[in-house]
Amino acid sequence: MINLVSRADELLESKAVQVVIGYEAGSTGKARPAFITDPSKTGSLIFDDRCVQNLAVYLTKKEVRYFGKAAIVATLPIMRSIMMLISEQQVFAENIVVLGVSAEGKYIDIAGIEVMQQYIATCDLGNPAKDQETLAMLNKMSTQQKFDFWQKELSKCIKCYACRQACPMCYCTRCAVECNQPQWIPVQSNLHGNTDWHILRAMHLAGRCISCGECGRACPVNIPCHLLTMHMADQVHNYFNVYAGTTDKMSSVMSTFEPNDKESFIQ
């Protein structure tokens, strides 16, 4: 990734940005996020198959904002996350430099939001193929089978909220799950509380999920919770013909409407 490194170097050297958010090799053979502020250290930046984490989650974090302007290594899901964050006015376009990486791992020059928008428009925005298969398999099940499947999966949940912390779209400083007046979600990590939590999370991400699958990867007990939000993303496209994170001026799907929204279940 000579281009990536030299570009990061150039940006830090010219003080165009104060921090570069990217990936570096971790101690256990995995890639970990890197926050590089010193131009001499950009050599540690890597990009390969191990670099799957959605780095956009750091853009809204106080500790990262403290650095100032940021350059961020961005694959398609990260670009889409950035688009959503700009749309929801959580970050400002002028404070971010995008170091694009294509699906093949090649550096792409993203000179601005318009270029990013054009690049996103050329990509397939559906869910990843292997998740699509699982979704199709689940959709074929009967109601009771689906209920049993999710109850079995959700019974493992320990309510660590890693799914929330890993998600770039879950940036609320006060999450509904922490509200206790009223107590929307039972606090305990029992089946009832777990189910309610995952329903709430999926509903709050409806129309905002950009199908990166980070929540499922972050889960320490391997609950495929990304399937819930990916299903919502699928349905949002199906009903409202919207893919999240395509422009920097997305209007929120769940707080807008079309008078002729199609449905068949309201009597």
Next chain:
Amino acid sequence: MSEFEPKVVAFVCNWCTYAGADLTGTSRIRYASNVKIIRFPCTGRIDFMLLLKSFANGADGIIVSGCHPNDCHYTSGNFHAKRRWIMFKELMDFMGIDMNRITFSWVSAAEGARWAEVVNTTVARIRELGPYVSYKQMVNTAVEEEVTND
């Protein structure tokens, strides 16, 4: 054991369905007494968590009803609600929570007879489906766990 009497919770909007249900009463139309009506300012106010809460607290069925599209007192509350229910229904279907137990309907203030019909058909359907055992079991296991942990 006595016959199963469904518990149905109805979330209705103040301006249309609540007034409609009022009309059912003043018109002396008889309908199933299994329904417990909760009045809301608008269908747009009805949070999906409230539906889950009613199931958790023992409801076997739910009715959500408000003004017909274009008749909302607040112009667009029911359109927002419609989008929310579309997504909610899809999620519930995906997670295997029985959507046959939830009736969504539009009932205006002039449709007293229609309200009686909506309630009667819902109650009849829930009676056929029986108590919502699987959801209650889920909640009960949770409560039992809590007790044993203490």
